[in-house]
Amino acid sequence: MTPAASYSTTGPAMGWLSKAEAWLDSKGKGAWIAAMVLGFVFFWPIGLALLFYMIWSKQMFGKSCKRHTRHGFHAMKSSGNTAFDAYKADTLQRLEREQDDFEAFLQRLRDAKDKAEFDQFMDERSRAAAKEREEEDA
Numbered sequence: 001m002t003p004a005a006s007y008s009t010t011g012p013a014m015g016w017l018s019k020a021e022a023w024l025d026s027k028g029k030g031a032w033i034a035a036m037v038l039g040f041v042f043f044w045p046i047g048l049a050l051l052f053y054m055i056w057s058k059q060m061f062g063k064s065c066k067r068h069t070r071h072g073f074h075a076m077k078s079s080g081n082t083a084f085d086a087y088k089a090d091t092l093q094r095l096e097r098e099q100d101d102f103e104a105f106l107q108r109l110r111d112a113k114d115k116a117e118f119d120q121f122m123d124e125r126s127r128a129a130a131k132e133r134e135e136e137d138a
Contacts, residue, residue: 024031032054040047078085 024035032050036047036050036054038047039050079088
């Protein structure tokens with residue numbers, strides 16, 4: 001799924017914000033940084049708001065470590081010691097697996113929290129509907 005496909009507009013006021021966010025997401029981190037710098041240049045509160053949003057939503061630091069590990073360290077020159085190079089490769093693969101597992105765990109936690117909040121909402125809604133029916137019957 002593309003980042004733009006995961007966004008939905010909830011109304012006319014939020015439509016252009018969602019579209020702008022999806023467009024910036026599709027262009028990558030550089031577009032977010034450019035938008036933030038332009039925001040500071042033209043009207044500093046906009047730049048500050050974008051900076052806070054990027055930090056809050058993990059746009060700034062979300063996958064940078066994983067990308068660096070997968071593309072930066074593997075491209076490093078061999079040390080000349082095959083045993084050490086094999087150990088290094090195994091360790092990096094293990095760390096990548098652990099990072100993937102941890103990110104999957106965090107996603108499951110977020111999903112469980114979302115489900116709990118939704119279940120609570122539905123319970124409150126059904127209690128309110130039942131109370132409303134009781135009041136109508138009385």
